[in-house]
Each structure stands twice: as C-alpha cells, then as structure tokens.
Amino acid sequence: xxxxxxxxxxxxxxxxxxxxxxxxxxxxxxxxxxxxxxxxxxxxxxxxxxxxxxxxxxxxxxxxxxxxxxxxxxxxxxxxxxxxxxxxxxxxxxxxxxxxxxxxxxxxxxxxxxxxxxxxxxxxxxxxxxxxxxxxxxxxxxxxxxxxxxxxxxxxxxxxxxxxxxxxxxxxxxxxxxxxxxxxxxxxxxxxxxxxxxxxxxxxxxxxxxxxxxxxxxxxxxxxxxxxxxxxxxxxxxxxxxxxxxxxxxxxxxxxxxxxxxxxxxxxxxxxxxxxxxxxxxxxxxxxxxxxxxxxxxxxxxxxxxxxxxxxxxxxxxxxxxxxxxxxxxxxxxxxxxxxxxxxxxxxxxxxxxxxxxxxxxxxxxxxxxxxxxxxxxxxxxxxxxxxxxxxxxxxxxxxxxxxxxxxxxxxxxxxxxxxxxxxxxxxxxxxxxxxxxx
Numbered sequence: 001x002x003x004x005x006x007x008x009x010x011x012x013x014x015x016x017x018x019x020x021x022x023x024x025x026x027x028x029x030x031x032x033x034x035x036x037x038x039x040x041x042x043x044x045x046x047x048x049x050x051x052x053x054x055x056x057x058x059x060x061x062x063x064x065x066x067x068x069x070x071x072x073x074x075x076x077x078x079x080x081x082x083x084x085x086x087x088x089x090x091x092x093x094x095x096x097x098x099x100x101x102x103x104x105x106x107x108x109x110x111x112x113x114x115x116x117x118x119x120x121x122x123x124x125x126x127x128x129x130x131x132x133x134x135x136x137x138x139x140x141x142x143x144x145x146x147x148x149x150x151x152x153x154x155x156x157x158x159x160x161x162x163x164x165x166x167x168x169x170x171x172x173x174x175x176x177x178x179x180x181x182x183x184x185x186x187x188x189x190x191x192x193x194x195x196x197x198x199x200x201x202x203x204x205x206x207x208x209x210x211x212x213x214x215x216x217x218x219x220x221x222x223x224x225x226x227x228x229x230x231x232x233x234x235x236x237x238x239x240x241x242x243x244x245x246x247x248x249x250x251x252x253x254x255x256x257x258x259x260x261x262x263x264x265x266x267x268x269x270x271x272x273x274x275x276x277x278x279x280x281x282x283x284x285x286x287x288x289x290x291x292x293x294x295x296x297x298x299x300x301x302x303x304x305x306x307x308x309x310x311x312x313x314x315x316x317x318x319x320x321x322x323x324x325x326x327x328x329x330x331x332x333x334x335x336x337x338x339x340x341x342x343x344x345x346x347x348x349x350x351x352x353x354x355x356x357x358x359x360x361x362x363x364x365x366x367x368x369x370x371x372x373x374x375x376x377x378x379x380x381x382x383x384x385x386x387x388x389x390x391x392x393x394x395x396x397x398x399x400x401x402x403x404x405x406x407x408x409x410x411x412x413x414x415x416x417x418x419x420x421x422x423x424x425x426x427x428x429x430x431x432x433x434x435x436x437x438x439x
Contacts, residue, residue, distance in 0.1 A: 263275065
C-alpha cells in the first residue's frame with residue numbers, strides 16, 4: 001500500500017517538471033556562486049554573503065543601524081551585510097555614491113515605502129521618493145526657494161516659530177510632568193503646516209482636534225507594515241488584521257489626507273508657503289501637490305520632533321548642567337543683537353545633537369552602476385545595493401570623533417580636524433539629494 005503513494009498516477013508533477021525545477025535550482029546556485037566569487041574579498045561574515053534574511057529581519061524590527069554598526073566595528077568602514085548589499089562608513093564612499101552629477105547609483109525600490117496617497121510611479125512621486133534623477137531635479141527646482149535662508153528667515157516665519165515656541169513653553173510650565181515627545185511633535189506639526197499652508201493652519205499644542213492628528217501620526221507602527229508590504233506583500237494583510245495599530249495608522253492617514261486636501265482647497269495660502277508655489281505652477285498636478293505636502297508633513301514631524309526630543313533629554317542629564325548654563329548665557333547675551341546662526345555654542349549643541357540623534361534611522365540605499373564600481377578599494381558588482389548611514393558615519397572614525405558615543409558639543413568648536421568632521425556629517429545626506437529642509 002505505501003508503494004502506491006509513489007506511483008506516477010498519484011504524483012502531481014511530471015518528470016519534466018522535476019527536471020525543470022532542478023535546473024532552476026542549480027542555475028540559482030550557480031548565479032549565487034558567481035556573486036560570492038565577485039564579493040569574496042569584501043569584508044563581512046561569510047554567512048551574510050549567502051542571504052538577505054538577517055538584514056531584512058533587523059529592518060523589520062528597527063534594529064538595522066545598530067546591527068550594521070556592530071559589523072562596521074568588527075570589519076571596518078566597508079562591510080557586506082547581505083548577499084546583495086554592502087554598507088560603507090567613509091567620506092570617500094559617500095561622495096562617490098551620493099555626490100553631485102553622479103547618476104550611476106540610482107535609488108532602490110525601497111523608497112517606494114514612502115510614496116504618498118498610493119502613487120507608485122515617477123509621475124506622482126514626491127521629492128524624496130522619485131527614483132529618476134531628472135524627476136527629482138524638476139520637483140526640487142519648484143521647491144528650492146521655499147527652503148532657502150531668505151525664505152526661512154522671513155519676519156512672518158520667525159514670528160510663527162516664536163509663537164509656537166512660546167506656546168510649547170506655556171504647555172510645559174503648566175504641569176509638573178508633560179509628554180514632551182507628544183508636544184515636540186505637535187510643535188513640529190504647527191511649524192511645518194505654517195511653512196506649507198499658512199502660519200496659523202494648525203494649533204496642535206492646544207487644539208484638541210489637531211492633537212488627534214498628532215497622536216495618530218506619532219504613535220502608529222508604520223515601519224512593520226511598510227516593510228511587510230515591500231518584502232512580503234502576501235503577508236501584509238494578515239499582519240494588518242492582527243495589529244490594532246494598523247487601524248490607527250489607516251485612520252491617521254485618512255485624516256491627514258483630508259487635512260491636506262482641505263488645506264489646498266482653501267486658497268488662503270501665505271505668499272512664502274510651499275502650497276502657493278505648487279498650486280501656481282503649471283507643471284505641478286494636483287495629485288503631485290497633495291503627495292508633496294503629505295510627504296513634507298510626515299518628514300517634518302518625525303525628524304524635527306524626534307531629534308528635539310532626544311536633544312532635550314540629553315541636555316536634561318545632570319552631567320550637562322554646565323553646558324546648559326553656557327548655552328543659556330550665550331542666548332541671553334545675544335538676544336536681539338546677533339542672528340542665531342552666528343552663535344558658536346548654540347550651533348555646536350545643534351551639530352552634536354544631530355550627530356548623535358540624526359533624524360533618519362534608515363540607510364540611503366542605491367544600486368551600484370551597471371558596470372559595477374570600485375568603492376573604497378573593493379569592486380562592487382552591478383546592481384548590488386550600496387549605502388551609508390548617519391549612525392556609523394558619525395561614530396566609526398574615532399580619530400575624527402573621539403569618544404564618539406558621548407555628547408560633547410565642544411568638539412565642534414575645535415578648528416583642528418573640523419574639515420573631517422564636516423565631511424563625515426551625514427545628518428542630511430550628501431549631494432544633490434541632500435535634505436531640502438536642512439536650513
């Protein structure tokens with residue numbers, strides 16, 4: 001009887017199909033072996049050269065940057081983290097991968113995770129997600145003047161920021177304990193919507209309706225769902241069904257989309273705003289305007305709110321009492337007499353905060369050129385993912401950043417090696433795709 005289970009009539013595949021599957025398997029092993037030969041000299045644990053599962057696992061649970069940094073500490077500024085991915089932590093590599101005029105390292109499809117409103121083609125890609133460099137350049141030209149120093153320092157903008165800062169201070173002073181994470185993200189939302197639409201478009205530091213939007217946006221688990229959609233799209237509905245946070249995420253996305261649509265429809269846009277520039281352009285469609293505004297809100301809330309939260313937490317530690325007093329004295333002495341960007345200690349504190357708590361947690365992945373490329377002395381095969389991340393760029397080279405994990409603003413006041421520090425400063429990226437809001 002058991003032998004009947006093996007009869008050809010009961011086996012659902014033919015010999016030809018078995019042979020075909022075997023050929024495919026052998027071909028896959030052969031292709032993988034060719035890649036192994038090409039990357040054999042690149043530093044990194046041997047088992048990571050065989051699969052991408054470990055790096056994807058770390059990405060899913062938000063552990064990638066620390067994990068990659070540990071590999072850099074073991075292997076140096078070049079390390080292979082997956083069979084098709086190599087991480088770099090040097091200025092020469094960053095300049096080659098992201099430098100101006102270099103179209104040989106296009107963005108990977110990972111950026112599709114940040115598409116807004118379901119748009120997945122370059123037709124409606126926003127500034128961050130556009131894979132094509134020409135599309136990116138076109139969008140950036142429309143927005144560049146909105147984030148220039150002259151625009152950011154307009155009296156209306158400064159007045160708006162002052163009002164929000166005073167409101168934040170009032171909220172904190174009104175109670176012995178406050179959720180500073182929440183209120184810093186509310187402050188960030190109000191500043192971003194002021195630059196996008198109108199100085200008083202939101203007032204989420206005190207308005208309950210606007211606070212609901214902050215709550216839904218700042219506490220939703222977007223990473224897990226986004227990465228599952230990208231790597232395992234068949235499992236993402238199951239994850240969404242099992243995760244109550246997914247309901248909040250979808251609800252928050254709907255509220256935000258409706259908010260952007262209503263804001264664009266009002267027509268009451270200040271002359272310096274992004275919305276006014278987008279809507280007045282004949283080259284920008286309404287879907288693109290919506291996608292761009294959605295992206296700026298999401299990026300502006302998380303980056304500003306997260307970094308400020310970590311920086312304030314760091315400054316609140318007892319060992320920094322003298323630094324806080326020094327910063328306070330500089331601000332008081334310069335009040336109404338000197339612009340903020342001329343205050344050396346303030347800028348040192350901000351730089352050190354961005355070095356330790358850079359807003360972007362992910363690497364910035366690119367594909368190696370079609371011909372392959374030599375980067376930091378190693379040949380990288382074509383279509384291999386290459387990337388730098390701020391976490392390792394700001395910590396690995398201890399000759400440039402001594403005691404790299406410590407908060408030491410004074411390092412930015414030392415003129416010696418300052419060129420090297422600035423070269424490795426990667427909080428806003430590098431090259432033509434550097435963050436447009438860095439000013």
